Every structure is written in C-alpha cells, then in structure tokens.
Amino acid sequence: xxxxxxxxxxxxxxxxxxxxxxxxxxxxxSIMMLIVENLEPEPVVPVDPLLKxxxxxxxxxxxxxxxxxxxxxxxxxxxxxxxxxMINGAIVGIITTLFVNLAWDLFYGPLMGDDxxxxxxxxxxxxxxxxxxxxxxx
Numbered sequence: 001x002x003x004x005x006x007x008x009x010x011x012x013x014x015x016x017x018x019x020x021x022x023x024x025x026x027x028x029x030s031i032m033m034l035i036v037e038n039l040e041p042e043p044v045v046p047v048d049p050l051l052k053x054x055x056x057x058x059x060x061x062x063x064x065x066x067x068x069x070x071x072x073x074x075x076x077x078x079x080x081x082x083x084x085x086m087i088n089g090a091i092v093g094i095i096t097t098l099f100v101n102l103a104w105d106l107f108y109g110p111l112m113g114d115d116x117x118x119x120x121x122x123x124x125x126x127x128x129x130x131x132x133x134x135x136x137x138x
Contacts, residue, residue, distance in 0.1 A: 030121035092127025
C-alpha cells in the first residue's frame with residue numbers, strides 16, 4: 001500500500017505554481033501594459049510636492065518592510081534555485097529599468113509610471129528566463 005502524502009495543501013499548490021509560469025505570464029502582460037497605456041494615456045493629476053514626498057516616502061518604507069517579510073516567507077517555501085533565479089532576474093530588471101529610464105529621459109523626457117512598471121516587469125521576466133536557460137553561473 002502506498003503511504004499517504006505528508007505534504008500540506010499549501011505545499012501542493014505552491015509546487016504547481018512554479019516561478020516559470022508566473023514569469024511567462026508577466027512578459028506578455030507587460031507588453032500589453034505598454035500598448036494599452038500609450039494608446040489612451042490617463043490624465044495626470046497635479047499633486048502638491050510636499051504631499052508627494054510624504055506619500056512616496058511612507059509607501060516606500062511600508063512596502064519595503066512588507067516585501068522583505070514576504071521574501072523571507074517565500075524563501076522558506078521555494079527551492080533555493082528558484083529563489084536565486086528570481087533574485088538575479090530582479091537585479092537584471094532593476095538595472096535595465098534604471099538605464100532605460102535614463103536613456104528615455106535624455107532623449108524624450110521623463111518616462112511615466114505605467115511605462116516604468118511595464119519595462120521593469122518585462123526586464124525582470126527576461127532576466128529570470130536568461131538565468132533559467134543559461135544557468136546561474138553565467
């Protein structure tokens with residue numbers, strides 16, 4: 001007789017949702033974001049500079065704390081290999097986004113929010129798959 005599985009339902013669901021599926025989904029979504037956002041851009045709402053600084057600082061601190069806690073939880077649930085793939089992909093995504101934003105700003109002016117997010121998501125996805133295909137030691 002076979003022994004009953006000792007894996008919890010969370011472990012079963014989590015193992016089915018490998019990062020490959022998530023990053024394969026993110027790449028076309030980010031391309032669609034670029035297309036949709038630039039066909040009919042949203043109007044820009046003027047915001048008081050002091051309010052903008054306070055809100056962005058507060059959100060950055062809160063979300064960075066939550067993301068750090070979530071990454072620690074995720075680290076316990078995901079294999080070390082996948083975690084390293086996600087982290088290395090994120091580094092590629094951040095560096096790519098910084099330089100794309102800099103190049104765009106030099107030639108055309110500031111890159112707006114949804115465009116920055118789309119570039120970041122696409123470059124993170126591409127970085128993830130680069131390391132997934134080539135390996136972590138490349």
